[in-house]
Amino acid sequence: MTTARRADDGSWLILPALALLLIAFVGPLIWFFAQALATEENLLDRAVAVLTSKAVATTIVTTNWISLLVTLLVLLIGYPIAYYLANRNGLRFAAVLFCIIVPYFTSVIVRTYSWMVLLGRDGLVNQGLMAVGLTDAPVPLLYNKTGVLIGMVYVLLPYMILTIFASMKSIDPRLVQAARSLGAGSAYTFFRVYFPLSFHGVVSGSLIVFILSIGFFITPALMGGPSDVMIAMLIERAVEITFDWTSAAIMSLLLLIITLLLYAVYYRVTDVRRMMGG
Amino acid sequence: MMLAGFAEVDGGDIFVDRTNIVGVRPQHRGFGMVFQNYAIFPHLNVFENVAFPLRARRVPAAELKKRVMSALELVRLERFADRYARQLSGGQQQRVAIARAIVFRPPVVLMDEPLGALDKNLRYQMQLEIKEIQQQLGMTVVYVTHDQEEAMNMSDRIAIMNSGRIEQVGPPREVYETPANTFAGRFLGEANLLEGTIEEVRDGRVRLRTAAGTAFQARAGNGVQNAQRAALFVRPERVRIGRPAHDEVERNHVAGRLGRTSFLGNIHRHMVELEPGTEMIVDVQNGQAGPGAEPGQSVELSWPVSDSIALPV
Amino acid sequence: MMMRPGVRALPVYIGAACFVLIAPIVILVILAFGDQGYLSFPPEQFSLRWFDAFFGDAQWRRALWSSVLIGLVACTIATVLGFFAAYSLVRSAMPGKKLVLSFVLLPIIVPHVITAIALYFMSARLGLVGNILWIGVCHAIIALPIVLLILLSTLQGVDINLERAALSLGSSRLGVFTKVVIPLAFPGIVSASLFAFLASFDELIISLFLAGVRTQTLPVRIWNSLHLEVEPVIAAVSAFLIGITGMILVLDVLLRHARATKSGKG
Numbered sequence: 116m117t118t119a120r121r122a123d124d125g126s127w128l129i130l131p132a133l134a135l136l137l138i139a140f141v142g143p144l145i146w147f148f149a150q151a152l153a154t155e156e157n158l159l160d161r162a163v164a165v166l167t168s169k170a171v172a173t174t175i176v177t178t179n180w181i182s183l184l185v186t187l188l189v190l191l192i193g194y195p196i197a198y199y200l201a202n203r204n205g206l207r208f209a210a211v212l213f214c215i216i217v218p219y220f221t222s223v224i225v226r227t228y229s230w231m232v233l234l235g236r237d238g239l240v241n242q243g244l245m246a247v248g249l250t251d252a253p254v255p256l257l258y259n260k261t262g263v264l265i266g267m268v269y270v271l272l273p274y275m276i277l278t279i280f281a282s283m284k285s286i287d288p289r290l291v292q293a294a295r296s297l298g299a300g301s302a303y304t305f306f307r308v309y310f311p312l313s314f315h316g317v318v319s320g321s322l323i324v325f326i327l328s329i330g331f332f333i334t335p336a337l338m339g340g341p342s343d344v345m346i347a348m349l350i351e352r353a354v355e356i357t358f359d360w361t362s363a364a365i366m367s368l369l370l371l372i373i374t375l376l377l378y379a380v381y382y383r384v385t386d387v388r389r390m391m392g393g
Numbered sequence: 394m395m396l397a398g399f400a401e402v403d404g405g406d407i408f409v410d411r412t413n414i415v416g417v418r419p420q421h422r423g424f425g426m427v428f429q430n431y432a433i434f435p436h437l438n439v440f441e442n443v444a445f446p447l448r449a450r451r452v453p454a455a456e457l458k459k460r461v462m463s464a465l466e467l468v469r470l471e472r473f474a475d476r477y478a479r480q481l482s483g484g485q486q487q488r489v490a491i492a493r494a495i496v497f498r499p500p501v502v503l504m505d506e507p508l509g510a511l512d513k514n515l516r517y518q519m520q521l522e523i524k525e526i527q528q529q530l531g532m533t534v535v536y537v538t539h540d541q542e543e544a545m546n547m548s549d550r551i552a553i554m555n556s557g558r559i560e561q562v563g564p565p566r567e568v569y570e571t572p573a574n575t576f577a578g579r580f581l582g583e584a585n586l587l588e589g590t591i592e593e594v595r596d597g598r599v600r601l602r603t604a605a606g607t608a609f610q611a612r613a614g615n616g617v618q619n620a621q622r623a624a625l626f627v628r629p630e631r632v633r634i635g636r637p638a639h640d641e642v643e644r645n646h647v648a649g650r651l652g653r654t655s656f657l658g659n660i661h662r663h664m665v666e667l668e669p670g671t672e673m674i675v676d677v678q679n680g681q682a683g684p685g686a687e688p689g690q691s692v693e694l695s696w697p698v699s700d701s702i703a704l705p706v
Numbered sequence: 707m708m709m710r711p712g713v714r715a716l717p718v719y720i721g722a723a724c725f726v727l728i729a730p731i732v733i734l735v736i737l738a739f740g741d742q743g744y745l746s747f748p749p750e751q752f753s754l755r756w757f758d759a760f761f762g763d764a765q766w767r768r769a770l771w772s773s774v775l776i777g778l779v780a781c782t783i784a785t786v787l788g789f790f791a792a793y794s795l796v797r798s799a800m801p802g803k804k805l806v807l808s809f810v811l812l813p814i815i816v817p818h819v820i821t822a823i824a825l826y827f828m829s830a831r832l833g834l835v836g837n838i839l840w841i842g843v844c845h846a847i848i849a850l851p852i853v854l855l856i857l858l859s860t861l862q863g864v865d866i867n868l869e870r871a872a873l874s875l876g877s878s879r880l881g882v883f884t885k886v887v888i889p890l891a892f893p894g895i896v897s898a899s900l901f902a903f904l905a906s907f908d909e910l911i912i913s914l915f916l917a918g919v920r921t922q923t924l925p926v927r928i929w930n931s932l933h934l935e936v937e938p939v940i941a942a943v944s945a946f947l948i949g950i951t952g953m954i955l956v957l958d959v960l961l962r963h964a965r966a967t968k969s970g971k972g
Binding site: 289292295299307311 | 419424445503
Binding site: 150210223225228233330371375 | 724787804809812847908951
């Protein structure tokens, strides 16, 4: 073996981390799927039955619909913020970054709770709407799709901003100068040069937000109504309420496979070291 | 950067054909620009890169295609129209940048150290190509470079800049042989500068005496006045070691001690110490006779009076 | 020319967006200092009443204690293993580095509900539900990706020639670690461990499934209370969690500064 003669370069130092993942992540996942699905004699029929049942089918549609909406909203809201962040420095940069980073590192449940307080019947938002005369009676903003969208957009916005920001930072500013020197105006420069060059970040950011959306649990569970059940909530209910481990495993497997496929696409288009805008 | 409009002007004006362009935004100046790192749009192919300024000006499709292809032909890249920047060599990327900068027929093309990233051989070849294109199209090119050989090879006129000020403007030969001041003299090539005091100014000629007491004759540079400090400037290749057989022209003479000799390929470079702390450089073409002395021995140096200028210090 | 109105609208939009991003958190903190028995903004009077209710309640105190213990276990494991993993990814000639890295990052990609259920399924059979040490180990897999991302960039900033110099000067492999790599990477290591602690401290879903009655963490207590009502003591607990986040972010800024001066670059 040639490897035996090569100097020890420390590659084995990765092993403890991989062992941890094996014990507390991959192992349990495999065990869970193997055990929960092994009890079923005719697995394929059961899987088809579970996934085509009205409740699950509706939930899959809802999950995709909400995730798409969230991704689109987060992209539209986040892109200009990332643009601003990438093209400013000093105090304005720091101030905007602060407003993104603080929520980003705050517990998801705390962030969700803060919007529940604001969006309630007597919450600040409704008070504000009534004070300016936009509405006479409180508008239902919580326990419906509006609530889920607001909550999820708020929680996921920083991921999009930081991902697009990272890709914008790698755009050579001289390309924009070149476009200007060649006679292009601001709008033409933006749409023909800047946006195409930042498109990479748009794709990465959208993928990561969509991936996180379809598996989202806390925010829709707390802020959604009866018709806003997402797949992760259905999985939790199968375990906690009906103790139906087989259904939970089937739904989990579907969600896991979709997530991994999307992650594979993300892996192709992105430098994973840049994940979370690092 | 100021000419292109990316940097603000602190003071003064910029005129193009008698129009002041200070305050005009970059996209309205209409200059072609070639950047140091080429700034080829990575997401557009060669054709679209070159078409970019035409599309920004809404040139009709048929004419656009014709003009892009003729620009690409000019830089001999017509077969690479579908390629992307990452599929091109440095020299080819450079040609794309040039084609892009000239395709909209700008009155002035700015080139900011365009060949800085290329190796020496390719650089020389590209210099000739750029020069050829410039003459073919008859356009004005403002070419920024730190490479003196490149400056002399390419220019009709050189402007030597020193921290934002123009020290001298003129044809390469004039700037090389008759520098306006010591900065310009040192900038292009090697220079000998002997400091002293002016003793006499007459008919465009001066007599300058160094601290050691040697007197030299020289042409009078601009701003040289009697009884003031000045530096005598002479190029190393004009200085000879030993007395020439036929003294047709008036020459300066000085004695010194031969020091280090370096072999630089096309020349031998000798250092000659006139007195402690004062050295002169003497370049002798490879293949010509050597100094005829060993290091440490005394030698006599001489050069034509007309090849030396007194410059103000 | 065409973008002129757009250019002026951008700062207005950014201002509004930043307000919406930060306001919920600020308002929540202010509410926590209110005096009323219900949440109203602005509070008529300020008091520490709800913080007293939080720290005075044995159950909340126990939840805080569980959170801290679990966080410490998770952050210790994740930091130590993450450091070695980052070192090996930066320095070794291992093939497929990108693949290994994206594998270690999986726990933040895979929906936490799936991970939590799988862990619960296994833990229940092994009698590990409610075991603080085990919950810490499980949280470590969530914290590991964060540690790894931070330490990758830190270690890339440590010049390999410094290590070679130490080796050539007679230092052992272990000596290179303790005398060169760890001191140089120290601010980054502390930073990574802080964010690892925070990741565990804020984690809800895995704790929700794995916590027994006596080992509920703060987020789990908040979750359970939220299903009953939006009581003001939750605002106080939230403000406390926000305070921890704020503290860790401030420490990180200071550490970044130290890192910049140490490695001589920004």
